[in-house]
Amino acid sequence: MSAATTTTPQFDLHYDDWGRLVLVDADGKYHEGVTPVRSFPLSDPEHWISICDSSTRELICIANPQSLPAKTRETLNLALAKNEFIPIIERIVHATHGEPAEWQVETNRGPRTFVLKGEDDIRTLSDGRLIVTDSDGVRYFINNVRQLDGHSRRTLERFL
Amino acid sequence: MSNAEANLAALPARDQAPIASQLESGEIVLSFVECDLDENLHFTRTLVVLTDRHIFSHSDNTPVRSWKLTDCASLKLSLHGALAQLELFGTNSRLTHWRLTAHVVASARKLVRKWDAHRQGIEETSQESVCPSCGAPMPMDRVKCEACTPKPVTKKYGALFRLLPFAKPRMGLVIAGLCLAFMSTGVSMIATYQSKPLTNSIANPLSEGKDVDPSLIRYHLGLLAGAAILAWILGWARSFCLSRVSERIAADLRNRTYGHLHKLSLEFFGGKRTGDLMSRLSSDTDRICDFLTLNLVDFITDVMMMAMTAGILLTINPKLALASLVPFPIIAWLVHKVRQRLRRGFRLMARAWSEMTSVLADTIPGIRVVKAFAQESREVARYRKSNETILEANDRVNIVWAVFGPTLTLLTELGLAIVWACGIALLIRKEALSAGDLILFTGAIGRAYTKLESLSYMAGAIQRSSASAQRIFEILDRVPSVSEPVRPVEPGVLKGDIQLKNVCFQYGNRRVLHHIDLKIAPGEMVGLVGQSGAGKSTLVNLICRFYDVVEGSISVDGHDIRSFPISAYRKNIGVVLQEPFLFYGTIADNIAYGKPEATREEIVTASRAAGAHDFILRLPEGYDSVVGERGQLLSGGERQRISIARALLIDPAILILDEATSSVDTETEREIQAALETLIQGRTTIAIAHRLSTLNRANRVIVLEAGRIVEQGPIDELLAKNGHYSRLHAAQFEATAPVSSDEDADEDDDESSDE
Structure with a gap:
């Protein structure tokens, strides 16, 4: 735990031949298979990024990634992108009535059909975005309800 | 060989031909998974097939890729929340990897297990090809049983109609109530009808200075009074019958919902807020009860009354009757317009209520924490805020009402004016219409219009209660995730011989138990220790069957616990x-x-x-x-x-x-x-x-x-x-x-x- 300080320590990040992300810490120690984790993925995604080992123990905490060297930052962003998967719903094609409901949507990552267990699985964030969690635990964003087309909005309103 | 063909047939149809062309003779498909993401995390389908010699991968627009099992060292599945990665390693580097969502993780896990079993030279028995809960056969790529997993329901007809089955056991009372309603309305029509003879044979001759037989006056006035009294008695009996039925329907609904709530597993309660459930069971059922006892009874009598009025008016003078219909299409259009808005408004209102009860249900049990941290004022503010949400929702509905009500009054006044105008025109043209007819007409139509007004308020009442009914049926439609067995085995008094085989469990995407094998003899005391979060309570919850295992099985006295009621x-x-x-x-x-x-x-x-x-x-x-x-x-x-x-x-x-x-x-x-x-x-x-x-x-x-x-x-x-x-x-x-x-x-x- 003592390694986790808020001032960004010297370290290096890279991928090895095994496709693992490797952290070389200030003492020159290699940690293989580490994962970056955002501490506030919704309210402050750009700061407070922790690098954790395979059992999610924090090794390093980066308060402000902007302070990192460009190359490290690039690797970090790449690694974050690999583990981040919240498609943005752009259109609701169809949703069945009642609960659970089957939703057919178009997202920024392609079309998808999923099952929504209940209206409780739609959470409104303080910034107005919606998070929809399907029955498998996959999450989707709806960035701006007002920007949806009429049909999508009316369908969505049934669940709000 | 036939086994191999059967397994190949289990593959999705579009992949069968390309994969089949790659198979060597005698090569057996062991397992497969349909990965649902590509490298860039876009939704794309990629099929990964494990055979006893190769691993194949096929997506729609690319040729089949294959790896010899002899070149592969290991196959690893790793999870990050709802996102997973299946990696294939060679002896000194990673050969390839596939991305997938939690949606197909269970199949991927199965594939990895098959891989392990194959590596260790174990032939997996086909023990798991039958769902232990309902006995339905399960194909090799399935991990959840199709037969007993809840499916999305498609119900389009209104939630209110679904209340009908609740009326069935009280059909006698319903019919009696409807007959009484019919009679009471009919009798009240007599009073309306009296205005014609009262005008034509009494009031008109008297005003013209002619003599009128006093017995005739007595007869008509007596009829008027008698009809009013009879209508009062019948109306009373009608309301008694119909309200009685309605109250009982609402009570049944409440009992049924509460009963169903207790059949649902802890998983359901884990995801719901106490206040929301309380509000559904109390205020939503109450709203339905109000609707049935007050609005619906009125609605029925109003419809009967309007139909009868229409009948009388048509017999007297069809032309005038048609004129009086002018406002109707406009009103119908208005009601239709307003309906959608109201429905949404009422649904929002019900949710706002839930929110407010939730605040109470959160705060009151946690009152010690609130006081300890001196957050009373914040809790009051939170309550006030949710109360404001209710206000907002109410305002939304009220704005619509505020316009709707007076517009309706205006239309009916206009309608009445039209009837008078047409009537006078007919009188001038000396058509077959007496002054008595016109008095009767305007009187009847005036009453019908007021009914029309109360009838259109029904639009609101229906929307309001159907929003409530929908919220209740949402609970009733929920299929318990811990389900009763289709073919139950009576446990009777058990000995307590517990056996866990390869038990895995996860909450959402967080896997908390991995391949637990455990045997506990009858009468044995076993201690479970470990850090918090190690899965101790989960293990116990599974043994209690508060949740069902994701993989593996738990049996007591030799029977899978899912086969017991x-x-x-x-x-x-x-x-x-x-x-x-x-x-x-x-x-x-x-x-x-x-x-x-x-x-x-x-x-x-x-x-x-x-x-x-x-x-x-x-x-x-x-x-x-x-x-x-x-x-x-x-x-x-x-x-x-x-x-x-x-x-x-x-x-x-x-x-x-x-x-x-x-x-x-x-x-x-x-x-x-x-x-x-x-x-x-x-x-x-x-x-x-x-x-x-x-x-x-x-x-x-x-x-x-x-x-x-x-x-x-x-x-x-x-x-x-x-x-x-x-x-x-x-x-x-x-x-x-x-x-x-x-x-x-x-x-x-x-x-x-x-x-």
Whole structure:
């Protein structure tokens, strides 16, 4: 735990031949298979990024990634992108009535059909975005309800 | 060979041909998974097939890729939340990887398992090809049973119509009510109809100075009064019948919903807010009840009355009757427009109510925390805010109403003016119309219009109650995720021979138990230890069948627990929890909770054995003392002993102690300990404990770490072994008894921190 300080320590990040992300810490120690984790993925995604080992123990905490060297930052962003998967719903094609409901949507990552267990699985964030969690635990964003087309909005309103 | 063909046929149709062309003769498909993401995390389908010689991968627009199993070293599945990665490694690098969502993780897991089994040369038996819960066959790529997994429902017809089946058992009363409604409306029409003879044969001749037979006057006035009185009696009887039915329908609905709620598993309650459920059961059912008793009864009589009026008007003068219909299409259009808005508004309103009850349900049980952190004003503000949401929702509805109501009045006034105008025109043209006809006409149409107004308010009432009905049917439509078996096996009185085979479990995407194999003999006491979050409580929840296993099986006395009827099975289990929950009621009621028919003798025996008898006697009202939900009257240890007595009374074969003594001081613990020892006699006991001293009597201790069993055996053996258990032991006793601290354990501790 003592390694986790808020001032960004010297370290290096890279991928090895095994496709693992490797952290070389200030003492020159290699940690293989580490994962970056955002501490506030919704309210402050750009700061407070922790690098954790395979059992999610924090090794390093980066308060402000902007302070990192460009190359490290690039690797970090790449690694974050690999583990981040919240498609943005752009259109609701169809949703069945009642609960659970089957939703057919178009997202920024392609079309998808999923099952929504209940209206409780739609959470409104303080910034107005919606998070929809399907029955498998996959999450989707709806960035701006007002920007949806009429049909999508009316369908969505049934669940709000 | 036929087996191989069958397996190939299990592949999705579009992949069969390309994969088949790659297969060598005699090559057998072992398993497959349809990965649903590509490298850039876009939704794309990629099929990964494992055979006894190759791994193939095929997506729609690319040729099949293949890897020889002899070139592969390992296959690894890793999860990050809802996102997963399946990696194929060669001897000195990663060969490839596939991305997938939690949606298909279970199939991927199965594939990895097949891989492992194949590597180790084990031929997996086809044991899992049948769903243990309902007995339906399960194809090889399925992990959830199609037959008993809840599916999305498609119901388009209105929620209110779904109330009809509830009226069925009271059809007699419904029909009686409708007949009475018909009669009372008919009789009230007589009064309306009297205005014609009263004008034509009495008022007109009198005003023209002619004589009128007094008996005629008496007759018509008598008829008017008689009809009014009869209509009053019939109306009273009608309301009585219909309201009676409606109240009962609403009560049935409430009971049914509450009954259904109890069939749902903990998973459902975990995801719902208490306040929301409370509001659905109380205010939503109440709204439906109001609708049925008030609005619907009025609606029925209004419709009858309008139909009869229309009939009379048409017989008198069809032209005038048509003129009076002018406002109708406009009103119909208005109602239609308003409906959509109202429905949404009412739904929002119901949700706002839920939100407000939720705030209450959050705050009141947590009142100690609120006070301790001096956050009263914040809680008040939170309540005020949710109250404002209700206001907003109400305003939304009211704005619509505010326009709708007066518009309707305007239209009916206009309608009346049209009727007068047309009537006068007809009189001028000397068509077959008398002054009496016109008076009757305007009178009748005036009444019909007022009814029309109240009828259109129905639009609101219907929307409001159908929003409520929808919220209730949402609960009723929920299929319990822990389902009753299709072919139940009666457990009767079990011996308590528990066996867990390869049990895995996850909450959402977080896997908390991995491949647990465990056998517990009847009468054995087993202690479960490990850090919090190691999966101890989950394991116990699975044995209680609060949740169903994701993989593997749990059997008791040789039967899968999913084949027992749930409540019959749970009757064999006694549970003592860390936080004993006492229901509002007497102490005796609380002890007899699991067996309400228990005699006083049984209650006293149980409480004596639990060491609760003495302190109960010290209470002024003894066993009849009332305890509340937070049981302010009793101390933690006392409440715990009551809950032990509760478990003792049902005489269970399996006893579960979930940190039964961790919330009390050591002195009280000792007393409870004595009570527990009576309790565990001759029962299969599973005790979760942080205080290891609780487990002195355990035949065996099982150490869990991150969802896996890392060590098990009798306490002495484990201590001698210097492993996980002795480390836990040392950590706990170095504070209390530093003298006896064994150096070995300390050393061990150092090693572990290195790990």
